[in-house]
Amino acid sequence: NAGVTQTPKFQVLKTGQSMTLQCAQDMNHNSMYWYRQDPGMGLRLIYYSASEGTTDKGEVPNGYNVSRLNKREFSLRLESAAPSQTSVYFCASRDRGYNEQFFGPGTRLTVL
């Protein structure tokens, strides 16, 4: 099992550009999450999907959209990137009935 995979690993954007971060899990988990990690602020939840077909806002959703494409895949889209979105983005998944989350390797995004 690969676990949780994310692409790309690194990305540099100019202000106003758009991009989609991809996440996939092969553990048949129901719930998936997108976090951003900034120094001194821990991980903050952007969006999550409790099950296929549902998505909900987390703590910091502004400027982002998500799509739960199927049970395996959960993508995060930045429509018009801003320097404040420079961060490391982590995807995670969780099985129903368990609260442990499994994390992907992260995407380091820089917006100039």
Next chain:
Amino acid sequence: AQSVSQHNHHVILSEAASLELGCNYSYGGTVNLFWYVQYPGQHLQLLLKYFSGDPLVKGIKGFEAEFIKSKFSFNLRKPSVQWSDTAEYFCAVVMEYGNKLVFGAGTILRVKS
């Protein structure tokens, strides 16, 4: 809203020193508690977790944590740290049957060899 406080943002220790990292949370109901570790350049990995039962839980690599319900605390300990424990440590809390983990700000541990 739930929140998690980690007492120290940076900790520097010498090898073989003992470690205790503080974590307090604000939520009055039943919670599940976690410590995650992030080694330099790597993703988060679960160190240990508490769901119920014995409040002293043991995790990987010699780490343990104690849940003290009356103090809303879940402190992480290790009797003797090694250089390889250099990492950032995150405490996280979720309400029982809840969907969302709430993370603390993290503690960066540097162990000097």
